[in-house]
């Protein structure tokens with residue numbers, strides 16, 4: 227079997243080249259060809275000797291994902307459905323703004339976490355994406371967007387870099403696919419590849435506590451945590467992974483994460499060159515009408531997060547068929563925001579983008595063949611806010 231070089235970060239490439247009797251600097255050359263020049267044909271890599279190009283053709287490939295469909299949103303948002311074989315397809319979303327272009331990347335085909343309000347979770351889980359499939363989404367978006375300069379300009383003043391930020395917030399739980407996600411993020415940070423800084427690369431997790439600690443050690447990047455509820459009773463229902471890693475443990479892990487990026491350790495460590503990640507955690511909080519959006523919930527949230535340097539990002543719920551939830555009215559979102567702001571927390575409300583192409587948070591469904599034996603009764607977790615049931 228040939229090795230897909232898109233699966234390898236710098237250190238894995240050095241190892242690969244050592245295995246075929248080549249010098250370590252070849253890794254740098256190939257990273258630049260593949261990720262910066264977008265070249266997938268070894269015969270075009272003109273600064274490699276003919277002998278090496280032939281050797282590579284015999285042992286390696288550069289296999290990139292291909293797009294099945296690519297609708298454009300009316301607000302400039304782009305969504306690509308990328309085939310990952312076996313009838314599965316994942317989604318990648320590009321969100322252009324005046325000063326930046328953000329790419330939202332998927333980490334799994336489906337998701338196993340079953341958060342009550344998420345379309346991806348409803349579809350079930352098929353498998354982890356490979357490193358090539360994760361970083362391949364960025365490879366793909368950069369290629370397409372740079373070939374459309376007028377579109378790229380809309381999103382990012384610097385035409386050469388249409389994608390200025392990456393968020394691991396697409397389909398899947400990135401920390402449940404730790405090794406492949408971290409290897410892909412190494413490539414995103416690598417100056418010979420995409421050269422992102424640690425603050426322009428954000429990973430969002432539902433709260434897999436041991437993996438948050440590992441991320442801090444192995445690849446600290448900006449961290450977002452899907453909090454969504456101010457107490458365990460409610461979070462157990464909305465984000466079921468909370469039953470395994472309850473809020474007290476989750477908040478302690480967030481604290482350790484921020485402390486590490488503030489500490490001397492970070493300033494003097496090998497990470498310094500890429501800058502420390504942010505000195506706060508972003509708590510994402512979905513606004514579900516009548517479920518988690520009262521001023522009382524907001525006050526509970528203030529008390530809960532007092533000891534963690536953090537910002538809040540309120541996410542108005544994005545509907546999908548049979549979700550059983552409704553979005554909180556704007557006035558309720560504003561009142562919630564005000565309680566947090568008055569307590570001194572920087573709180574933003576996420577503007578819904580890409581809603582018309584089902585590209586907004588929680589609407590990414592791709593095409594997933596569920597491979598799990600579903601637990602009896604799993605799909606009965608429904609919180610019907612319309613019935614006004616308090617949780």
Ligand code: SAH
Nearest residue numbers: 344398399430431432452510543544587588
């Ligand atoms: N598994 C990761 C990434 C998920 S998607 C995580 O849980 O953080 C990114 C964000 O969108 C998460 O905060 C997720 O909870 C939220 N989300 C999921 N479904 C949503 C919906 N229908 N409307 C709005 N936000 C949603």
